[in-house]
Amino acid sequence: MGEKDVSAHGPFQPQWRYGSAGRERFLRASQEFAEFDDGEGLPAPDDPWYWPGWDGPAHDRPQRSSRPSSARARQSKPPGVGRAAGPAFVGDEVLGNRQEPESRPVDHNDFRNGTTGQATSQMADCVKGVLSRINEALTKLDQPQDWEPVMPGIGTPGTARAQQAEVQSAEAFASTRPGPGSRLSARGHVGAKSPVLVTPRSKMMWRAARSMRFFAHAADPAGLLQTRRLGPPLEKPDAMRLLIVWHSRTGMAKQMAEALYTGALKAMQDMEAAETDFAIDMLRAQDAQVSDLLSAHGFLFCAPENLASMSGEMKEFFDRCYYGALGRLNGRPVALAVCGGSDGEGAANQMARICRGWRLKNLAVPLILRSGAQTPEAVAAAKVLDTSGTEKCMDLGGLMAAHMLLGVP
Ligand SMILES: Cc1cc2nc3c(=O)[nH]c(=O)nc-3n(C[C@H](O)[C@H](O)[C@H](O)COP(=O)(O)O)c2cc1C
Numbered sequence: 001m002g003e004k005d006v007s008a009h010g011p012f013q014p015q016w017r018y019g020s021a022g023r024e025r026f027l028r029a030s031q032e033f034a035e036f037d038d039g040e041g042l043p044a045p046d047d048p049w050y051w052p053g054w055d056g057p058a059h060d061r062p063q064r065s066s067r068p069s070s071a072r073a074r075q076s077k078p079p080g081v082g083r084a085a086g087p088a089f090v091g092d093e094v095l096g097n098r099q100e101p102e103s104r105p106v107d108h109n110d111f112r113n114g115t116t117g118q119a120t121s122q123m124a125d126c127v128k129g130v131l132s133r134i135n136e137a138l139t140k141l142d143q144p145q146d147w148e149p150v151m152p153g154i155g156t157p158g159t160a161r162a163q164q165a166e167v168q169s170a171e172a173f174a175s176t177r178p179g180p181g182s183r184l185s186a187r188g189h190v191g192a193k194s195p196v197l198v199t200p201r202s203k204m205m206w207r208a209a210r211s212m213r214f215f216a217h218a219a220d221p222a223g224l225l226q227t228r229r230l231g232p233p234l235e236k237p238d239a240m241r242l243l244i245v246w247h248s249r250t251g252m253a254k255q256m257a258e259a260l261y262t263g264a265l266k267a268m269q270d271m272e273a274a275e276t277d278f279a280i281d282m283l284r285a286q287d288a289q290v291s292d293l294l295s296a297h298g299f300l301f302c303a304p305e306n307l308a309s310m311s312g313e314m315k316e317f318f319d320r321c322y323y324g325a326l327g328r329l330n331g332r333p334v335a336l337a338v339c340g341g342s343d344g345e346g347a348a349n350q351m352a353r354i355c356r357g358w359r360l361k362n363l364a365v366p367l368i369l370r371s372g373a374q375t376p377e378a379v380a381a382a383k384v385l386d387t388s389g390t391e392k393c394m395d396l397g398g399l400m401a402a403h404m405l406l407g408v409p
Helices: 019-037 070-075 090-095 114-141 159-175 200-219 252-270 290-295 312-325 345-357 376-380 387-406
Strands: 240-246 278-284 298-306 333-340 367-370
Touching (some): 240 252, 240 387, 252 278, 252 298, 252 333, 252 367, 298 312, 298 345, 312 345, 333 387, 367 387
Parallel strands (some): 240 278, 240 298, 333 367
């Protein structure tokens, strides 16, 4: 069978499948459609919305039958009213924007007025109402810092307020965290200098960080495994470091630590080591952190004996840092200096045992100096380190510095 020759049938002719009755129905439907779509709102030839092929402007066309169409009958509209008078969209009904056709301004070229503009302002009012109701509910619930409805463009109910609430909640959280971690307060998150845009994403990130801190806090509530440096960055971060940690109540151990420092510095100068190559950090026990231990290559611990033990503050330093540094200091050199009234062995043994736990290499037997204080008055009095004691401490400090600078294994 050959290919069908469509040209043989001439131009396209609609085939009325249902005969004259079907054709009648089609024409009636077409007319109803034209009636429904026609009206005052139709474009004129000089209208930018007018396009060629349209069957001319409304006034050129024959008047339609005044018989209301079935569509109009359903909508109970007055006859002769065009499309613009009908409900523009369902939002009009919802927002109560329905107006009588005569009073309703229609300008298809100006979307700021007429249907679109009115509906938009109505919607904005509606949203504002919803936001104010949310605010009201939150105030009743007394948790405004957890939810802050913000809608840009139609009035932001206080970005500054949201920031303030966030800072408050963060500070409240930070204040509940004991230990060194509390210094990492919310100030780092919401800085006072730079403005912070509170967005859903920033809130999400902040809450995620808070959750992580919460779980970290739950896993290590006392901060015993805290290794991050708190405070200013290290000076000379690339240098070899000698760390002197000390505590003193009446001044003797402090002078011993200073003599240790002087001796180490002198050895460094004698060996012509550059300042950039060798750093000596002297920290009071309460200020020393795990990060200080980890960044040091050698240690001098100096403390008095109190009640046959090392002093409480020195013990607190070891307690606080022991597990955070455990296994990370192996093989580094250490030397101990202790002062006592008549003894000092107990404190020296305790510190030496801790250093063994850290697997530090003991460079010398503990230096123990005795002040001879026996009475309460003598114990409470300020101490002065004599020349002999100073020299011994300087020798120990110099020994440690030389050992480190020579790189003795
Ligand atoms: C509460 C207290 C307890 C002390 N217990 C001892 C002790 O058990 N054995 C000892 O030899 N000296 C003891 N002393 C004396 C101090 O160790 C001594 O005065 C030391 O020089 C103090 O060092 P500092 O000046 O650095 O604080 C004690 C002192 C105080 C205040």
